[in-house]
Amino acid sequence: MGHGHDHSHDHPHSHTHGTSDAHDHGDMAEVVDLSIPDAELSPGQVSRRQVFRRAGLLGAGLTAAGVLGSQGTAAAATAGKERPRSGAEPLDGYRWLAGDHHIHTQYSSDGIYKVIDHVRHANANGLDWMVITDHGGATHARIGVEKVNPDIVAARQAVQDTLVFQGLEWNIPAAEHGTVFVAPGRREVATLKEFENGFDGSVKGASANTPQNEALAIAGLNFLAESVRKRRVDDALFLANHPSRKGLDSPHEIRGWRDAQPGIAVGMEGAPGHQAAGIPKPHGPGGGRGFYDSNPGADSFPAYPAESYKTFGGFDWMTSTVGGLWDSLLAEGKSWWISANSDSHTVYADTSARGPGSDFDANGKYNDPVYGGGAMNLAAGDFWPGFYSRTHVGSRDFSYTSVMEGIRNGRVWVDHGGLISSLIVRARQSGRRGVTLGDTLHVRKGAKVEVSIEITLANLPNWAQYVPTLARVDVIQGDVTGPASDKDVFTTPSTKVVKSYEVGRNTGTVKFVYQVGAVDRPVYVRLRGTDGNRTAPGLLGAAVDPNGPAIDVFGDADPWKDLWFYSNPIWIVPRG
Numbered sequence: 001m002g003h004g005h006d007h008s009h010d011h012p013h014s015h016t017h018g019t020s021d022a023h024d025h026g027d028m029a030e031v032v033d034l035s036i037p038d039a040e041l042s043p044g045q046v047s048r049r050q051v052f053r054r055a056g057l058l059g060a061g062l063t064a065a066g067v068l069g070s071q072g073t074a075a076a077a078t079a080g081k082e083r084p085r086s087g088a089e090p091l092d093g094y095r096w097l098a099g100d101h102h103i104h105t106q107y108s109s110d111g112i113y114k115v116i117d118h119v120r121h122a123n124a125n126g127l128d129w130m131v132i133t134d135h136g137g138a139t140h141a142r143i144g145v146e147k148v149n150p151d152i153v154a155a156r157q158a159v160q161d162t163l164v165f166q167g168l169e170w171n172i173p174a175a176e177h178g179t180v181f182v183a184p185g186r187r188e189v190a191t192l193k194e195f196e197n198g199f200d201g202s203v204k205g206a207s208a209n210t211p212q213n214e215a216l217a218i219a220g221l222n223f224l225a226e227s228v229r230k231r232r233v234d235d236a237l238f239l240a241n242h243p244s245r246k247g248l249d250s251p252h253e254i255r256g257w258r259d260a261q262p263g264i265a266v267g268m269e270g271a272p273g274h275q276a277a278g279i280p281k282p283h284g285p286g287g288g289r290g291f292y293d294s295n296p297g298a299d300s301f302p303a304y305p306a307e308s309y310k311t312f313g314g315f316d317w318m319t320s321t322v323g324g325l326w327d328s329l330l331a332e333g334k335s336w337w338i339s340a341n342s343d344s345h346t347v348y349a350d351t352s353a354r355g356p357g358s359d360f361d362a363n364g365k366y367n368d369p370v371y372g373g374g375a376m377n378l379a380a381g382d383f384w385p386g387f388y389s390r391t392h393v394g395s396r397d398f399s400y401t402s403v404m405e406g407i408r409n410g411r412v413w414v415d416h417g418g419l420i421s422s423l424i425v426r427a428r429q430s431g432r433r434g435v436t437l438g439d440t441l442h443v444r445k446g447a448k449v450e451v452s453i454e455i456t457l458a459n460l461p462n463w464a465q466y467v468p469t470l471a472r473v474d475v476i477q478g479d480v481t482g483p484a485s486d487k488d489v490f491t492t493p494s495t496k497v498v499k500s501y502e503v504g505r506n507t508g509t510v511k512f513v514y515q516v517g518a519v520d521r522p523v524y525v526r527l528r529g530t531d532g533n534r535t536a537p538g539l540l541g542a543a544v545d546p547n548g549p550a551i552d553v554f555g556d557a558d559p560w561k562d563l564w565f566y567s568n569p570i571w572i573v574p575r576g
Helices: 028-032 043-054 064-069 073-079 115-124 138-158 188-199 211-229 251-260 325-330 400-408
Strands: 095-103 129-135 163-171 177-182 236-241 265-271 337-340 389-395 412-416 420-428 440-444 448-457 470-479 496-505 509-518 523-530 564-567 570-575
Touching (some): 095 400, 115 129, 115 138, 129 138, 138 163, 138 188, 163 188, 177 188, 177 211, 188 211, 211 236, 211 251, 236 251, 236 400, 251 265, 265 412, 325 470, 337 389, 412 420, 420 523, 448 496, 470 509, 496 509, 509 523
Parallel strands (some): 095 129, 129 163, 236 265
Antiparallel strands (some): 095 389, 163 177, 470 496, 470 523, 523 564
């Protein structure tokens, strides 16, 4: 099969929300004091703490004085405004932890905010994990990768219910950008610094589309794998960022990364950040959603169509095209996962300003920002981490290595705008437990298989202050045809939308069961859902995708009016 894992994986996500009746019960100071473990609280106090946790209130700085002073109304008033914290309770065997692997700070040449600014916002927006990924380059490689580390370490101590990874945004030789990050540890800085100085396309002058530079990218991935093997770091991952934005990531490069180091090179942004960039002027930047506004250049892959330089419902063309590049990889049986994140540099409508008197080249950072007092920056295209884009990872526990293991194994689904609260998917034979996202179900040839889908709907307002409505869920299925003879192929003929379920409500839980039927050949199944506001036939025709995401209109793409979720696949393989 090629994706090299056959574990029986399960699923979680609990988004049961409520308001606090703390004013009627015991000592709330103990409930909100996180230095007191759950085991030392009464059952009633544990229950109330869980309510606050699921609403994201504890991480947002809830205090006993605030709760007691308002007689419980603070929690009630805020619960509908805070994004719920994912993974507070296991669902189907995992804690589904929401996160963001692409975030920039004052240590990026085009950044502004402190590390703790992003961490506090991410935490308040319900994120359980995040990766600081300042741009690779000469200054960052020389001093920035070291200077940012104390800020990250301090943020880990200050906000302990959000995991904060250190990474960087790699200028991939011969290609675009990518997130590289490692598990925290004694050698995290040294490993990242050596990697950046040795393999960054900007640092090494290796941006051009040449075989030598493509080989340097592979060498960088080999370095990361060797660093894990030699236990310099406990783990390392790479995901390609905004892969279609400039047409630089050719199909054979993507296949090359993944095939060289499938345990390190694990996926790509299914949806880029910068999701506010398409908000129309004068209320927004009036650009391309995701800042997808490029045209083919000298190093672009020439066979990519013009449409590939735009987003579709906020998602990259590689992901949004049913039967397209992502599906061509999945049809080979390759484990290649999608994510969604903020790529947050400068936040839409924020009033902060970059610290005055800065000398980035000399100091490796900009001075601390000046908060407030200025005009709202309506030309910025970003949201705070967790505000709009979320990557949900099925994690065995709340730890750095478990999050990385969940990403590596494809236990991931993504959403925009809080479209849904939780997703549980299992491929199974009737009456059996089966497997979840990213895994492979092996059955005897001819066995009947079904895919069960359980979705907890939005229930609460998102950050645009409305409750999204899930209109439709699509099941996408394709045949697994084995390795492609042409490494630059970016379509696969058998993948299509095989079933759609109408939903049209925004409270409670909905369940569907898709009957795959008798399995006589290897297939994979993945899911997609939408609010139904903007749909169009897919690029490969209505017979393949009758109601896919519409291409985003340059300068007129309100992200809150076009919401989607996507899951990673499950493979189903008959024996014999």
